[in-house]
Amino acid sequence: MASTLENFIHSLDPRALPRVLEIQSGVYFQGSIYEMFGNECCLSTGEVIKVIGFKINKLIASICENNEVSRFSAKVELPLNFPGLYKVVADKTPYVSIEEITRKVSIGPTRFGHPCFYSPEDIKLANFTIKHGEQITFNSVEEVNGTMAVNCVLVRNNQIHSFTLPLSQEGKFYECEDGQIYTLKEIAEWKIPKCRKRIVKLSNTLHMWDSSNPLPENFDGCLILMPVYEVQAVMKFRKDIVHILSDLDVEVKDITDCYDISSFLQPLSLEDVFERTSMEFPMVAEIMEGPSGSQNPYNLLSTGKEIIIYKKYQAARVLASEIRSDSPKRHFLIPMSYKGKFKRRPRELPTAYDLEIARSEKEQLHVVATKAFTSPHREFFSVSVGDQFLVQQCQTSEILYEGRKKLVDVLACEQILSDTYKKVLLPMYMEGSFVEVIHDKKRYHLSEICKEFRLPFNVKVSMRDLSIEEDVLAAVPGLQFEEEITDSYLLISSATNPVESWEIPVYRLNMLVHLLSKDVQVVVPPVTKTTVEEISEEQYYMVRRYENQTLHPPPRPPKKPTTLAPKLAFAVTKQDVSDVLHAPKKFCVDTMKKLCSSQAADVSELQVSCQNDLVHCENKDKTGKAPLVEPTMIKGLTSNYEAEKEEEEEHDYSYVDENIIENIRKAFHDSSIGNKPTISEGRRNI
Template sequence: SIYEMFGNECCLSTGEVIKVIGFKINKLIASICENNEVSQLSAKVELPLNFPGLYKVVADKTPYVSIEEITRKISIGPTRFGHPCFYSPEDIKLANLTIKHGEQITFNSVEEVNGTMAVNCGVVRNNQSHSFTLPLSQEGQFYECEDDQIYTLKEIAEWKIPKCRNRIVKLSNVLHTWDCSNPLPENFDGCLILTPVYEVQAVMKFRKDIVHILSDLDVEVKDITDCYDISSFLQPLTLEDIFERTSKEFPMVAEIMEGPSGCPKPYNLLYTGKEIVIYKKYQATRVLASEIRSDSPKRHFLIPMSYKGKFKRRPREFPTAYDLEIARSEKEQLHVVATKAFDSPHEELFSVSVGDQFLVQQCQTTEVLCEGRKKLIDVLACEQILSDAYKKVLLPMYMEGGFVEVVHDKKQYQLSEICKHFRLPFNVKVAVRDLSIEEDILAAVPGLQFEEEITDSYLLISGASSPVESWEIPVYRLNMLVHLLNKDVQTVVPPVTKTTVEEVSEEQYYMVRRYENQSLHPPPRPPKKPT
């Protein structure tokens, strides 16, 4: 049979042996959903996996009848997406624990326990986690829990569509303006039913790349797994697979079977057939930064601590007095100018005019008269800067005004100095670019806001042939397949590591912030105006 693969004709000869290594969703067929059913008026549209937008997953109303069915149809694993949650409408009585009906059960991993395949699970009670196992033979009714996270279509396709089922999603945030090429209706913000179209991923005995075969290809095949030596085939590995290996297995030599597409330097050097050395795996710190601009879309960057450029401060903007309290520091006094007037409803508190300047002091409480009764409220003590004096004033914490920082500090800072001495978010611009980078993409950005420090997973790699530099590649943002080679590493000490500033898409930006903030408590809300 002859078929087309990525625009090229490929031939599957009679008798050719193919090793199937996986199934992957190639694209999604979307229908507008009304009342959990396909709308009779909507046409089906084809959505590529990189279709823009962020989506919420709607919990499937159809129950699973056993733990075994869940493990067969849903991805469970060590990565961030591989922890689905279910509940049972009936109590589940275990040897030392009873899972109450309706209680959220998190599925963490599948492994053999005392000779029986089981799922490692957990429930949270009173902020304490309780672990237990459920055998695959456990029967009952298990329903998906509501999921409040947001995902890209690609993440939903890889992790959130059960095998042999469709998935309903709700559009959470459109990241790009609508145009005539968008297959969805203009201003659409409803639900979609996604039907996956699969492809088979396979390796052939005399090819070093991955073969992608559409699932509707009309080819007859026979299962010969039990009577064939499959060790003669190459074993493709993702970056996640490499990262899960023990530290003792590094360094290792690998050949790229499928490189990342459309990537900037240095990732564009990772082409199919290139041999690389993978020296080690580790967690590394990055500063997440966004371009300062009033219109969208903004550019987003992950800056390594090894960045050698220098930054100068830029004024920060604060929408409320509460934000001034969060930003104030013991190391330097915060000096701001009001950009919006505020008329105080209480005599005890100060009314602000545009252009008023303040030195922020501290948070405190004070009594105000509200409808004939005294109330205690939070206020921000400041000094108003007059032409020849300072005046002590109180601003209500709930005040929705506007302030711009007056920057007196003209010093140039390294990235590490900013992270050590100042509280993020922090506004800067590049004063001296990093001369070790051929093209410093930060230097052309007029202003940057450092938003937060994040920790992410990286592999340190170089070319295998006479490498002069090494670089870090992100495990979860670079799609790549390799196979390991039985070769000795020429030198176990990696060459000098090249500094790489990674520009991330808006979808990746939201995902990075979501991962980093999963374990953090949400910030307190600013106080409300007393009534």
């Protein structure tokens, strides 16, 4: 039976692909040629095509009120990258079986693919009863004891119950309310059921739309979304993939059951190639559709080019993000074969709990407080801006709480004073703010950082990878290594000139190939070229989502007692620059200009000698601890040291002799005698 292309695609189950269609009638007459997405495609009556895939290309949105569309409602076209965050309105029409849900709703491995439903009636299983109204989460569809079923979970009395529901299970199943917010692209990929409308409500706008906004000004109503699909198809006498929009006025007929589907070329995605057995590699393939974009080396993968695919494997990558205060940030996946070197940059640690996570056995963590904290208990230390600490270890301490003794997790530290150290206790619930002081001048390879330090970790490229023609990391002022991930890759090279090979990601590169029956001339792959992959914001979050599925989150820090006194918070300005962030051992800072403005003439030479804000010293402290520093010289520390970052790119810090540092200190000390503020005065003046 013939149907419009739109109706056929809207009702098509992706698991039933590929399908062979015969063009029955429409606007495409015999011999006519139309230009679509750069592909010339002749869809004449009687033409046969093989549909190999389809995806939502855009959305037609009807503006509605009270979740209903009137005959006068305006319709607007929204691209998938249209900005904004949206809430999904639950569908009030029930599904009549589990099989209908699996046929119309996307169920997949990520949290987007875990839809939730409830039944108005109890469902009795073999050893478990689902009570009416309980939220059932659908996780995956698989075969269980020869029967297709859905793996489900529900939470009852804080206990997770797992069970399966066969696809044959009938009843009324309603969609649960979804409190999450999504981008339009996420809704298009996961939250639009087949043959059903989807109502969404604009939650908040991400940023202004560059072109004219199709929505009314200050719009806060609902939208009813209708997807328009882009159909990927193969034609009998063409090697490339054609793209057809589903809303074209074309009638088609499904003739898959009576047609030799093998007579078409078999396009394979990179996922399809990766599923091949290891014994089938290496293989020669021709690119039917190359990836979009011009990032090297992917711009070499053009349509029609022949490549050799040597093997498939899992490879480690370090996920890194650019350190910057504004958005958007750039994100990178760095291979372990990266030959550049990194030097450390200070970490910002917002809480005492983060101090515990960041400390390591390799070296003692040295931090400076950039936010004040007033302790409600005499057992704990009250922190002032500029206080320096050496982090020791986590332990428990007994406090008097509401007239009763109570054990509380605390962080034991040593406060650095002008001429001594003082043992103090910081509560783990303390929401302070700290900046790490770096004493390490060593340059590290990527593998050394992953082996010796705990991520996240802040670095800067100190020596670029000379094997890369254009090292994108070298131009980044700072990087945060967030986590080490494992991803799937194919090793390929050009079939015509295999002088080098490179790794291509399986799940982030949209490319179609078809295998050629050619013998591989070069079985051993040539030298592999290092490639730093820059990924988009969307890919960054997807990488983290997939990776974090197998990781357990760290334990949450103890909550602050509700009766505790409020903290005393200080705000520090950007001018109060943290001049000890990179100090290797002893240092002098430029904040003395603020403290001793009345003696500016007396210390002018000192200011000149400190023009780089920071002077490093190579000699090490014989005690093995951080240096003892005059508190009045560091009271202006702040966690907002972004102003330094641009300055840091313009010059390198010079290392000078310890005697020079001491002479500078002595000159400043002598010039300050008589009217130098005390420690307490300095803190009160902050």
